[in-house]
Amino acid sequence: MRKRVLLAVFLAIIALVGVFWFKTRSSLPINVGASFIGYTNDPAGMPYARFRITNQSDTVIVRLGTYHFATDQNPGFFPVYFGADALLHPLESEIVTVPRRVHNGRWRAAINFTKDNWRIRIRSLVAELPMGIRRLVPMALQGVPTELTLTDWINE
Numbered sequence: 001m002r003k004r005v006l007l008a009v010f011l012a013i014i015a016l017v018g019v020f021w022f023k024t025r026s027s028l029p030i031n032v033g034a035s036f037i038g039y040t041n042d043p044a045g046m047p048y049a050r051f052r053i054t055n056q057s058d059t060v061i062v063r064l065g066t067y068h069f070a071t072d073q074n075p076g077f078f079p080v081y082f083g084a085d086a087l088l089h090p091l092e093s094e095i096v097t098v099p100r101r102v103h104n105g106r107w108r109a110a111i112n113f114t115k116d117n118w119r120i121r122i123r124s125l126v127a128e129l130p131m132g133i134r135r136l137v138p139m140a141l142q143g144v145p146t147e148l149t150l151t152d153w154i155n156e
Helices: 002-027 118-129
Strands: 032-041 046-056 061-071 078-082 086-088 093-099 106-115 149-150
Touching: 002 046, 032 106, 032 149, 046 106, 061 093, 086 093, 106 118
Parallel strands: none
Antiparallel strands: 032 046, 046 093, 061 078, 061 086, 061 106, 106 149
């Protein structure tokens, strides 16, 4: 009888430690560095801006294929699609090339990130479904919590 009680207490302690570890691990903020590299053009001559993105978190994150831009005249962020999502492991970097917003004055980009977890996997699975079936999936399952990483202001 005493062994069963000790085993139950031991398992309860392990479960509490596991819940605490999972809760603190999943609530850690995403820490991403973004630095402006310069401008380039695509083969058709369209202007693009290049950024180095570095995952400074201790978890795998997903860089979403959208970014937002703001100008000093209009500080609101406007979403722009620029490509597929990409996984970034801790301390991994990538170069991101996004369409340049031509205007006079300063501008900045905000790039979307989320943690690599079950929610992003469900979003990816739902995105592959035919539109008729996708409409049946509740929007709550299709969305993921995201964070924005701001670049420095870029002078034109």
